[in-house]
Amino acid sequence: MEQKIKALRQQMEERLSQVDNRDKLSAFWQDFLGKKGSIADLMKGLGGVSKEDRPALGKVINEFKTQVEARYKEQSERMEQLELAARNRQEAVDITLPAKKRETGTLHPITIVKNEIINVFLGMGFEVFEGPEIEDDDHNFTRLNVAKDHPARDMQDTFYISDDILLRTHTSPGQIRVMDREKPPIKVLVPGRVFRSDSDATHSPMFHQMEGLVVDKGITLCDLQGMLDKFVKQIFDENVHTRLRPSYFPFTEPSVEVDVSCFECGGKGCGLCKHTGWIEVLGGGVVHQKVLRNCGIDPEVYSGFALGIGIERITMLKYGINNMGLLFENDLRFLKQFRD
Numbered sequence: 001m002e003q004k005i006k007a008l009r010q011q012m013e014e015r016l017s018q019v020d021n022r023d024k025l026s027a028f029w030q031d032f033l034g035k036k037g038s039i040a041d042l043m044k045g046l047g048g049v050s051k052e053d054r055p056a057l058g059k060v061i062n063e064f065k066t067q068v069e070a071r072y073k074e075q076s077e078r079m080e081q082l083e084l085a086a087r088n089r090q091e092a093v094d095i096t097l098p099a100k101k102r103e104t105g106t107l108h109p110i111t112i113v114k115n116e117i118i119n120v121f122l123g124m125g126f127e128v129f130e131g132p133e134i135e136d137d138d139h140n141f142t143r144l145n146v147a148k149d150h151p152a153r154d155m156q157d158t159f160y161i162s163d164d165i166l167l168r169t170h171t172s173p174g175q176i177r178v179m180d181r182e183k184p185p186i187k188v189l190v191p192g193r194v195f196r197s198d199s200d201a202t203h204s205p206m207f208h209q210m211e212g213l214v215v216d217k218g219i220t221l222c223d224l225q226g227m228l229d230k231f232v233k234q235i236f237d238e239n240v241h242t243r244l245r246p247s248y249f250p251f252t253e254p255s256v257e258v259d260v261s262c263f264e265c266g267g268k269g270c271g272l273c274k275h276t277g278w279i280e281v282l283g284g285g286v287v288h289q290k291v292l293r294n295c296g297i298d299p300e301v302y303s304g305f306a307l308g309i310g311i312e313r314i315t316m317l318k319y320g321i322n323n324m325g326l327l328f329e330n331d332l333r334f335l336k337q338f339r340d
Contacts, residue, residue: 004042005060005064008042009067013071015032016071016075019075019079025076025079028072032068032072042061106335107338108338109321109327109338110315113235113311114208116234116235117210117231117235120231121212121231122189126188126212127187129178130191131173131190133167133168133192133193133194135167136165136166137165137166138164143176143294143295144176144291145290145291145294146251150250157198158197159195159205167195169194170209170308171194171210171308172190174190174192174211175188176291176294176295179296179297183297184297184302184304185215185216186213188212189213190212191211192210193206204312207312207324210308210309214305215303216302216304217301217303219286219304220286221254221305223305224305225242229241232260236263239263239266242260243258243259245257245258245259249285251287251288251291251306252284252287253285253286253288253289254285256284256285257280257282259280259281261277262278265277281314282308282310284305285306285307286303286304286305287304
């Protein structure tokens with residue numbers, strides 16, 4: 001029996017030296033410490049030993065079992081350390097490698113300029129109103145003094161959904177809705193998308209406008225120019241100023257086109273201003289008396305001015321963009337230039 005234990009001890013050491021994974025370690029346990037293993041066979045063999053020798057031999061077998069269990073535990077801990085080291089090597093991060101950059105997004109240039117314009121007018125006491133993009137003929141044309149035979153009502157210029165429903169051609173219907181629900185004094189800004197059947201390098205079938213409306217007692221065209229002078233200084237340059245040229249819009253009388261002195265050349269004349277020293281930026285005028293009456297406001301008591309700003313035009317002028325298509329193509333090479 002002692003010789004058999006000696007042979008098993010030698011066999012144990014040989015087997016442990018070959019263990020390099022969990023499967024071999026498990027097989028070692030089954031062969032030596034399992035219910036049908038070598039040590040279990042030794043314990044069964046005690047039945048054939050005399051009673052006098054049985055206690056001493058049982059002690060030897062138990063010591064051998066304790067030794068095998070200790071060696072198994074050592075090998076198991078060694079395997080855990082090897083597995084942990086291998087996992088650490090696999091999951092190691094090389095801090096000398098360049099980091100993966102996650103680029104942050106940025107606002108679209110139209111949104112940037114729209115927000116800048118809104119902030120300027122908010123500072124002058126305006127409120128913001130956003131009307132529906134799908135309008136009826138009454139709000140979009142009739143109550144704004146646009147006659148039935150006006151060219152803007154033509155199917156070639158306006159997207160009609162039905163005979164009376166259309167995609168709004170300007171944000172001016174917003175001023176009608178505001179005057180219907182509020183009484184003067186009124187100072188409101190109406191930003192939003194508008195739609196017209198027009199498309200080329202400087203026009204798009206969908207674009208953005210911002211309507212401005214002021215109605216109160218004693219409002220004149222001088223108030224419009226004074227406000228626009230402040231507006232262009234904050235949007236373009238502190239040294240620019242405005243001039244008004246006669247024009248025509250059905251919903252204002254008198255009507256004006258508003259020019260700003262060229263912020264590129266200081267009014268001397270350059271390619272941007274077509275060597276005139278002036279750049280057209282928006283249209284406006286004194287609110288037509290018929291428009292006020294259509295909204296239940298007495299034009300003998302109140303007057304007002306309105307203006308319409310093309311946000312794409314201001315954006316193109318501000319950033320030197322020569323093709324409106326760039327604003328709608330979602331080319332990241334273009335849009336990244338507007339990151340703060």
